[in-house]
Amino acid sequence: MFKNYFIIALRNLSRNKVYAFINIAGLSIGLACAMLIVLYVKDEVSYDRFHTNVQNVYRITTQEVEKDGSKGRKDGNTGPLQGPRFARNVPGIKTFLRVQSGYEDIKSGTEVKSQDLLKVDSSFFSVFSFPLLSGDPATCLTEPHSIVITEDAAIKEFGTTDAIGKLLMLKDDSVFVPYKVTAVAKKCPQNSSIKFEMLVPINMAIEEESNSENWFNFYLNTFVVLEPAANKQDVEAKMQRYYTADSKDALKVLTEKYGDMGWKSTYQLQSFVDMHLSVDLPPQNGLTDASNPMYSYILSGIALFILLIACINFINLTVARSVKRAKEIGIRKVVGGDRKQLIFQFLGESFLLCFIAFVFAIGLVQLSLPLFNSLANKVLALNYLFDVQLVSAYIILFLITSLLAGFYPAVVLSGYNPVQTLYSRFNLGGKNYLQKTLVVLQFSLASFLIIATFTIYAQFNYLTTEKLGYDDSNLVMINKDNLTRSEVNLLKTELLKNDNIIDIAPKNGGQWGTAAKVNGDSVVQFTYETVNESYLPLLKIPILQGRNFSTDFPSDSSNSVLVNESFVTNAGWKNPIGQIVDFWYDNKKYTVIGVVKDYHFNSLSQKIGPELFTMKAANVYGMAYVKIKPNSETSSLKHIEQTYKKLFPISPYSYTFKNEANIRSYEAEAKWKQIMLFSAILTIFVSCIGLFGLSVLSAEKRTKEIGIRKVLGASVTGVVTILSKDFLKLVAIALIIAIPLAWISASKWLENYPYRITLGWQIFALAAVLVILIALVTVSFQAIRAAMSNPSKSLRTE
Template sequence: MVKNYFILSLRNLVRNRVYSLINIAGLTIGLAAAMLIVLYTKDEVSYDRFHTHQDRLYRIVSDDVTPNGDVAGKSTITGYLQGPKFQLNIPEVLSYVRFHSTQLDVKQGTKVKSQEIYLTDSSFFNVFSFPLLKGNPKTALQHPKSIVLTEEMALKQFGTTDALGKIMQIKDKETFEPYTVTGIAQKSPQNSSIKFDILMPMMVTAEEIQDKENWFNMFLNTFVLVAPGTNISTLEAKMNKIYLGDAKNAIQSIREKYNVKNTTYYRLQPFTDMHLSKELPVVNGLQDGSNPMFSYILSGIALFILLIACINFVNLTLARSLKRAKEIGVRKVVGGGRKQLIMQFMGESFVLCFIAFGLAIVLVQLTLPTFNQLANKALSLSYLLDIQLILTYILLFLLTGTLAGFYPALVLSSYNPVQTLYNRFQISGKNYLQKSLVVLQFSLASFLIIATLTIFDQFSYLTHKDLGYDDHNLITIPKNSLTRTEGKLLKEQLLLNPAIEDVALKNRGSWGTSARINKDQDIQFSYETVDATYLPLLHIPVIKGRNFSGELSTDSTKSVLVNESFVKEAGWKNPIGQEVNFWYNNNERYTVVGVVKDHHFSALNEKIRPQLFTMKPKNQYGMAFIKIRPHTETASLQHIEKVFKKLFPINPYIYTFREQENLKNYETEAKWKQIMLFGAILTIFISCIGLFGLATLSAEKRTKEIGIRKVLGASVASIVQLLSMDFIKLVGISFVFAFPVAWFAANKWLENYPYRTDIGWSIFLLTAVLAMTIALLTVSYQAIKSALANPVKSLRTE
C-alpha cells in the first residue's frame, strides 16, 4: 500500500511538472532558510558550554549602588585583588583566573609587529578546558618569562608547530626580552568567548596584593570556579562581606579623596550567560559578544519564509484540485475510502517535502560561506552531526510535510463523486481561507520590505551624516608614549613632503576622568590631550572664545577647551573664564578659554559626551593625525612610512584612513542590511508563487463566466481588470495589518540609536507601490492568458 502511494505520488508530481517545480522551489528555499537559522541559533546558545566545569564557572561582576539603593551602573571588570581575596577567605571558591588583553611589540627577525597578547594566571588550563597539545598545563604559565602559543601562531612565528623551548622576543617597557615557549595549545573553539593566540603569565607582586586600593584599580576579567552544590546567593553575600571588611579603610579614603558616594557590590554571572548578555557584555579581551535579538529576528525571517512556502503548497494544491476532481470521483466510486485518499495526498506532500529537504541541504552547503560572512560566523555542515540538531531537522521535515499537506488532503478527499464525474463540481464558498493566506503572505512580505527600507535608511543616515569634522584624506598612525620632542620632530620630518598638508597630535584611545566645577559639582568627561593644530586640521570650529595657541606657554598649563555638551551639563551660560578644578591632582586649576562645537569623534551609536581638551605637558600623545592632499595616497604613505621607521625603528608601523575606520563602526548595520534584503526578496518571491496559484484557481473557477463575457463583447482589458482587482484588494488589505506592526517594530529598533533617521510616509508609500506592482505583474500573466482564451472552448467546459 505504501509503495503504491509512493508511485502514485511520483506520477502526479511528474504529470504536473510546473506546479511541482514551483512547490519544490518554494519549500527548498523555506527549508534552507530554516536550516541556516537553526545552525546560527545552535551556535549562539552553545557558546562556552564545552568547558568541563561550565556549570560551576562564573565571572565576577559588580553593581554601583547609590545611597538610596538604586543601581547606577554595572561593571564586568575587576582589579588584582578580587580573585585571590575571595579564594583565600571563601572555601566555596576553589580557584580563580584573571584575564585581560594588551598590545605588545613582538620581534620576528628584524621585523617588529604589534600583537594582541593575553595575560592570565597559571591556573588557566586547570579551570578552562582548552587542550594543551604540548607542555604541562599545570606549569606552562608559572615562570615569569614563559609563553604559550596556539598551533597557528607557532607555525606563523617559527615555521613549525614543534616550538617548545624556542625563544620569542617581546618588548617589555623599553627593551625586548626573551620569552620561552612552554606550551602549544589547540586553536580556541569557534563558540568560545575566550580566544587567544598568545598567552603570558600575569605577574602580581606582593606589594600590589598588599595595596588595598587595588580593589579599585579595575581593568581585567576575573573568573571563579565554585564547589559543587554552592548556593550562589550565599556566596555573593560572603564576597561582599570580605570586600567591605578588607577594603574598609581604602573605601573611606577613596570617598574622601574623590567624593564618591556610591557603594560597589559584587555578584556572580554564570559563565555561559556572557555571550548573549545585554546588561553585562563581553569586554576587555573577551570576544564575540552577541544579542539574543539577532537570533529572534533571524528566526522570525526563517519562520516567515517557511510559513509562506507551506501556504503556497496549500494554494497551489487547491488551484489544481479541479483538474483532479474526476480522479477523486473514480477512486471513490470503485471503493476508495476518504482515509485512503487522505493518506495518498499526505504521501504526495511528504514525497515533495523529502525532495525539497534534500535540495535544501545542497542549497545550505552552497550558501553557507555567504551566510557566514553576513552573520560573522564560521558555521559548517559538520554541526549537522549533532544528535539534537538531526532530531530538530527531522521534526522540521515532519512538521513542514504535515502543515503543507493536511488541509489540501482533507479538502480533496471530501469531493462528491457524482458531481465530479458529471462535471457539475465547483469548489464551494468564497475561498476565505485561501484569500486570508494571501493577505497573511503579503502582510509578512510588506513587513519585511518596511524593515529593510528602514535599515537601509538608518545605514545611509549613519554613513552620510555630517560628523562635525573632516575625515577625508586623513591618515592616523599610533605611537604609544609619544613625547613632545618626538612629536615635534615627527611633524617637521613629515611636512618636508609637499603632499602632507598638516600634522596634529592627540592621545590614543579614549581617556575619561572627572573634575570639579561650580565649586562643588563633579562632572565626568572624555579627557583629550591635543596640540594647537588638532582642531584646525580636523576643521572642528571653536564657537566661543579661542583655540589653543602654540605661542602662549600658559595654554599648556592653565587653559582648557570644552565642548558644547560639557557646557550644557555644567549649566554654564557664560563658559569663557569658568574654572575646572582637578582637585585630586594637588588642586590643579584650569580656565576655559574656548568652546568647541560638538562633533561625533566616536561612532553615531554613542551619544556625544562632555569633552575637555588640554595641552598638559605631562600627558603624552599616542596618535598622529596626518592630512594629505587629495590623490596623493601612494606618495604620502611611502613618505610617512619612511619617516616613521627612521625615527622609531623598533616600533610597529600601522596606518589607517580615518574615513574607512568610521565606516567600520557600522559593519553590523551593513550586514543586517544585506540579511534583511535577502529575507525580503525571498519572502516576496515565494509570496508571488502563492499569488500565482490563487490566480490560477480563480481563472479555472470562472472559465465559463469569462467565455460568456467575451461573447457579450467584453474587452481583454476589462477581463484582465476583473480578474486582477480581487487580488489587488487582498494586497491592499494586507497593508492594514502590516503597516501598524512594522511602524511599531521599526521605531523600537531605532530607539537603540541616539542619532537616527525618521520613519517617514515615503517608506510606506514605496512599500505599497512595490508590493502592488509585484502583485499585479504576478497576476496579470494568468489574467491575460484567460482573457485571450477562445470563448467557444471556455463555454464547452461544462
C-alpha cells in the same frame, strides 16, 4: 497500497510540473532558511560549553551603588585583588583566574609588529579546557618569561608547530626580552568567548595585590571556580560581606582624598556560559564575540515567516487544484475508499513533496553557507548538520512542515461528495475565505519585511552620510604609544617635506574618561582628550566662544582647557569662558579658554557627551592624525611609512583612514541591512510564486468565461483587469494590516539610536507601491496570456 500511493504521487508531480516546482521551490527556500537559522541559534547557545567544568565557572561582576543607595551601572571588569582575596577568604571558591588583554611589540629579525595577547594566571589551563598539542598545562605558565602560542601562531612565527623551547622577543618597557615557548595550543574553537594566539603570565606585582585601594581599580576579568556543592547565592553573600569589611579602610582613605565618588559596589557571579548572550554584562576586555539574543529571535522570526509563506502556498495551490482531482476522489470513494485512506494518501503526497524539498534545501544550505557566514559573522559548516541534536531538530522540522502543509488539504479533498464530483457538478464553492486569508497573511509578512528593510536602509544611510561635525576625509591615523611632544615635532617636520602632506596633529590613544568638579562641588564626567594647537584646525572643528590653544600662550599647556557644548550644558554655565575645572584628586585647577562646537567623536549610535581638551605636558599622545591631499594616497602613505620606520625603528607601524574607521563602527547595522534585504527578497519571491500559481489556476477555471467575454467584445485590458483585481484587493488588505505593525516595530527599533531618521510616509508609500507592482506583474503575466488566447479553443472545450 503504499506502492500504489507512491506511484500516483509521482504521476501527479510529473503531470503538474509547474505546481510541483512552485511547491518544491517554496518549501526548499523556507526549509533552507530554517536550517540556517537553526545552525545559527545552535552555535549561539553552544558558546563556551565545551569546557569540562564550565558549570562551576563564574565571572566576578560588579554593580555600582549610587550615593542614594540605588543600583547603578553593571561591569564585568574587576581589579587585581578580587580573585586572590576572595579565593583565600570566601568558602566555596576553589580557585581563581585573571585574564587581562593587551598588546605587545614582538621583534622578528629587524621587523617589529604589534601583537594582541592575553595575560593570565598559571591556573588558566586548569580552569578552561583548551587542548595543547605539546607542553604541560600545569606548568607552562608558571615562569615569568614563558609564553604559550597556538598552532597557527607557531607556524607563522617558526614555520612549524614544533616550537617548544624556541624564543620570541617581546618588548618589556623599552627593552626586548626573550620569552620561551613552553606550550603549543590547538586553535581556539570558533564558539569560544576566549580566543587567543599568545598567552603570557600576568606577573602581578606584590604591591598591587597588597594595596587595598585596588578594590576600586577595574581593568581585567576575574573568573572563579566554585566547589561542586557550593551555592552561588551563598557565595555571593559571603563575597559581599568580606569585601565590605576588607575595603572599609581603603574606602575611607579614598573618600577623604577624592570625595564621595560612589566608590561602593556589590559583587555578583555571572555564569561563564551566560556571557555570550548577555546584554548587561557581555564578554569584553579581551573576551570576544559578544552577541544579543535579539539577533536569534529576529532571524528565527524571519525563517518562520518564509517557511510559513511556503506552507501557505502549498495549502492554497493544493486546495485550488482540487477541482482537477475531484473525479479521482469520487472514483476512489465509489470503489470503497474511505476518508481515512484518502487523508493518508494526500498526507503521503505531502510528505513525499516535503522530502524532495528537504533534499534540495540541504543543497541550498551548502551553497548559501559562505554568504550566510559573511552576513552573520560566523564560521558555520555543513558538517554541523550531523550533530545528533540538530538532526533531531531537522526531523521534527520536516514532520511539522509536512503536516502543516498537507493536513488541511487532505481533510478538504477527502471530504468531497462522490456523486457531485462524478457528474461534474462539483464546484469548490463558497467565498474561499481561508485561501484569501492565507494570501493576505503571506503578503502582510512580505510587506512587513520590505518596510523593515527600507527603514534599516534609511537609518544606515543616515548614520554613514550625516555630517559628524568635523572633516574626516583624507585623514590618516597612525598609532604610536607614548608619543612625546618632541617626537611629534620631529615627525611633523619630516612628514611636511612631502608636498602631499598638509598637516599633522597628535591625540591620546583610545578614549580617556575622567571626572572633575565645577561650580564648587558639582562633579561632571567627561571624555578627556590630550591634543595640541593643531588638532581642532586640522579636523575643521569650529570654536564657538573664546580661542584655541596657542603657542603664543605658554601657560596653555599647564593651566588652560577647552570644553564642548555638552560640557557647558552639564555644568550649567551661561558664561563658560573663565570658568574653573577642578581636578581635585591631582590638586590642579584649569581655566576654560574656549568652547568647541559639539561633534560626533563617537559613532552616531551614541549621544554626544561632555568632552574636555587639554595640552597637559604630563600626558602622552598615542596617535597622530595626518592630513593628506586628495588622490595622493599611494605616494603619501609610502612617505608616511618610510618616515615612521626611520624615526621609530623598534615600534610597529600601522595606519587607518579615519573615514573608513567611522564606517566600520556601523558594521552591525550594515550586516542587518544585508540580512533584511535578502529576507525581503526571499519572502517576496516565495509569495509571488504562490500568487503566480493561484493566478494560473484562476485563469484555467475561468477559461470559458474569458472566451465568452472576448467573443462579446471584451478587450485584453478588460480581461486582465477582471482576472487581476481580486488578487490586488487581497494585497491591498495585506498592506493595510502590515503598515501599522511595521510602523510600531520600526519606531521601537529606532529608539535604540539617539540620532535617527524620522519615519515619514515616503517609506510606507514606496513599500506599498513596490508590493502592488510586484503582485500586479506576477498576476498580469498569466492574465495577459489568458486574455490573448484564441476564444474559439476555450469555447470548444468542455
